[in-house]
Amino acid sequence: MAREYAVIPDENVPIPPEAYSFEGFLRWTESDSFPETGRIDFLAGDVEVEMSPEDLHTHGVVKTAMALTLGNLIYDTGLGDLYLDSSRLTSRPAGLSSEPDLFLVLRETLDTGRARFVPTRKGRSGSVEGAPDLVVEIMSDSSVQKDTLRLPRLYARAGVPELWIADCRGDRVRFEIHTLLENGYAVIEADADGWVRSPLLGRSFRLVRWTAPPFPWRYRLEHRD
Numbered sequence: 678m679a680r681e682y683a684v685i686p687d688e689n690v691p692i693p694p695e696a697y698s699f700e701g702f703l704r705w706t707e708s709d710s711f712p713e714t715g716r717i718d719f720l721a722g723d724v725e726v727e728m729s730p731e732d733l734h735t736h737g738v739v740k741t742a743m744a745l746t747l748g749n750l751i752y753d754t755g756l757g758d759l760y761l762d763s764s765r766l767t768s769r770p771a772g773l774s775s776e777p778d779l780f781l782v783l784r785e786t787l788d789t790g791r792a793r794f795v796p797t798r799k800g801r802s803g804s805v806e807g808a809p810d811l812v813v814e815i816m817s818d819s820s821v822q823k824d825t826l827r828l829p830r831l832y833a834r835a836g837v838p839e840l841w842i843a844d845c846r847g848d849r850v851r852f853e854i855h856t857l858l859e860n861g862y863a864v865i866e867a868d869a870d871g872w873v874r875s876p877l878l879g880r881s882f883r884l885v886r887w888t889a890p891p892f893p894w895r896y897r898l899e900h901r902d
Contacts, residue, residue, distance in 0.1 A: 690717070690726050697724060699772055706765065706774070707797050718775040720827055727819055734893045735845040739815050740778050743843070743884070746898035747781065747813075750878070757783035757810070765804035766812070767795065768835035774804075775828065779813035786810055791836070808836035811877055816844040833861045839877040843884055845896070852884035872901070 690712060695701030702719040705711055715728035731737045740761065748759045759781050767774045782805055786792045790807075797803035812832055814824045824842060832840050840862055844851040854873045855862035867873045871883040880900045889895045 690715075690728065692724055692726075697722065699769065699774070702774055703767065707803070716776050718823075719773065720775070720823070720831060721772040725823060727817075729817075729819060732817060732846075736815050736817050738894065739843055739845050739884075739896050740813075742896035743813060743815075743841075743898045744779055746882075746900060747779065747811075750880075750900065751781060755784070757781060757786070760805065766809060767804050767806045768808065768831070769806075771831045771835035773831040773835055775831075777812045778815045780805070780809045781811040782809045808838070810837070811839045811841065812837050813841040813843070816842065816846065818846065829855065829862055833857055839875065845884075845886065845894070850884050850886050850896075852882075854882070 691710075693701070693705055693710070696705040696719075699719060702724065706717075711717075712728070715726065717727075718725045731740075744759060744761055751757050751759055759779060761779045763776055764780065765774060765776050766780055782792050786807075786809070787794075792805050792807035792809055795804045795806045814820075814828060816824045829840060836857070838857050840855040840857075842851075842853045842855065852867075852871070852873065854865045854875055856865055856876050865873050865876075867883070871885075872881040873883065874881045880902060882898060882900050884896060884898050886894050886896050
């Protein structure tokens, strides 16, 4: 039974009562009353709302850097597609409907039916249902608990093989790759130079940051075989 509980930091977003059930939440996302901005997730009976804009220098440009690298790798090889910015992921087994910062769906995953495109009532492909191959979450001040505790449990329950978490808010960049095991995710240890191996993509990655005035920070997701 769904709980009528919502985490709404500093916002006044009216949530219809039916949105506290999974199917009711999905119907709300397709309605005219669903907000056009912000991130609103359904997490196993809870509705979490984040309407604050992304921090430009510890979130927005980080997402851009990661999307550029991953997008080029995936498109150049024809392996699949990368989705970001209001792209919705749903999983009925996990009771999850979220908008990750980035997620990747390989062609093979679509061919086997582990993930599929779900059309909206207007006939467009509105979301991906099932288990994408890779999800990326970039931490912000308002999402620490969700990104490190609640979402990993639900992504594991959904069967997402790989979860990447980046935290660029502090003095040092934190970049982790988590691989799905039988009992949940395990963090893959980085080497002395910060390189972390992705079992899914068969490459090693590291997220680097440097100053480049007048911009406070610049980022690059580096990769090697």
